[in-house]
Amino acid sequence: MDIMETMRGRLVVSCQAAETSPLHATEHIVALARAAALGGAAGVRIEGVRNVQAVRGAIDLPIIGITKIAQPGSDVYITPSLEDVRSLVAAGADVIAFDATDRPRPVPVADIVSEITRLGKAGMADVSTLAEARQAIAAGADFVGTTLSGYTPYTAGTAAPDFALMGDLAQAGIAFVAEGRIWEPEQARRALTLGAAFVVVGSAITRPDEITRRFADALAG
Numbered sequence: 430m431d432i433m434e435t436m437r438g439r440l441v442v443s444c445q446a447a448e449t450s451p452l453h454a455t456e457h458i459v460a461l462a463r464a465a466a467l468g469g470a471a472g473v474r475i476e477g478v479r480n481v482q483a484v485r486g487a488i489d490l491p492i493i494g495i496t497k498i499a500q501p502g503s504d505v506y507i508t509p510s511l512e513d514v515r516s517l518v519a520a521g522a523d524v525i526a527f528d529a530t531d532r533p534r535p536v537p538v539a540d541i542v543s544e545i546t547r548l549g550k551a552g553m554a555d556v557s558t559l560a561e562a563r564q565a566i567a568a569g570a571d572f573v574g575t576t577l578s579g580y581t582p583y584t585a586g587t588a589a590p591d592f593a594l595m596g597d598l599a600q601a602g603i604a605f606v607a608e609g610r611i612w613e614p615e616q617a618r619r620a621l622t623l624g625a626a627f628v629v630v631g632s633a634i635t636r637p638d639e640i641t642r643r644f645a646d647a648l649a650g
């Protein structure tokens with residue numbers, strides 16, 4: 430079956446850990462991915478070539494692969510280069526996600542998309558606005574993710590999750606994935622009713638430090 434169809438209407442879990450997290454090591458990322466698979470995830474989103482390779486060897490689910498590499502003179506850090514695309518594909522990623530925001534970037538979106546297509550993989554454009562989504566689809570991306578809403582200067586402070594953007598994407602007929610700042614199962618369900626192909630949840634499932642802080646802050650009043 431088409432890789433996208435296996436994830437349609439279902440949950441994909443982003444298994445990532447910041448460099449400062451006690452879960453940063455590859456073995457922990459693999460454990461998080463295994464736990465996601467046990468819990469019923471239809472796919473995982475994994476950062477880093479080494480992590481993608483290790484998770485590929487551990488579970489059978491589709492992998493959305495990304496790198497996060499800071500770029501000099503640019504705020505774009507999700508799969509910024511053609512080399513990142515090639516390494517992620519070689520490591521076993523099924524879908525390559527990349528930053529498609531309208532910010533200065535080392536490599537044009539169209540070139541990233543061409544490389545993903547050349548390698549026979551699906552391209553997921555992480556965007557923050559409807560205009561960026563239109564541009565990414567015009568450049569050949571297979572679908573977009575709402576991943577970066579709230580993270581560009583021009584979307585800072587938007588409601589989380591960005592249901593308005595999801596509604597706009599649906600109305601424009603753009604294939605989209607709901608990702609970013611989803612903390613409740615009810616929000617994930619609502620994203621599907623708005624037309625999301627599938628829903629990606631990260632922090633609320635795989636970042637125990639942030640989950641702890643949420644409870645601790647609630648008690649601190």
Ligand SMILES: CC(=O)N[C@H](C=O)[C@@H](O)[C@H](O)[C@H](O)COP(=O)(O)O
Pocket residue numbers: 443445495507576577580608609610611629630631632633
């Ligand atoms: C903005 C950015 O860099 N987002 C990253 C993209 O891969 C991850 O840090 C997020 O955890 C992921 O998108 C899932 O979102 P959330 O953790 O909010 O469920």
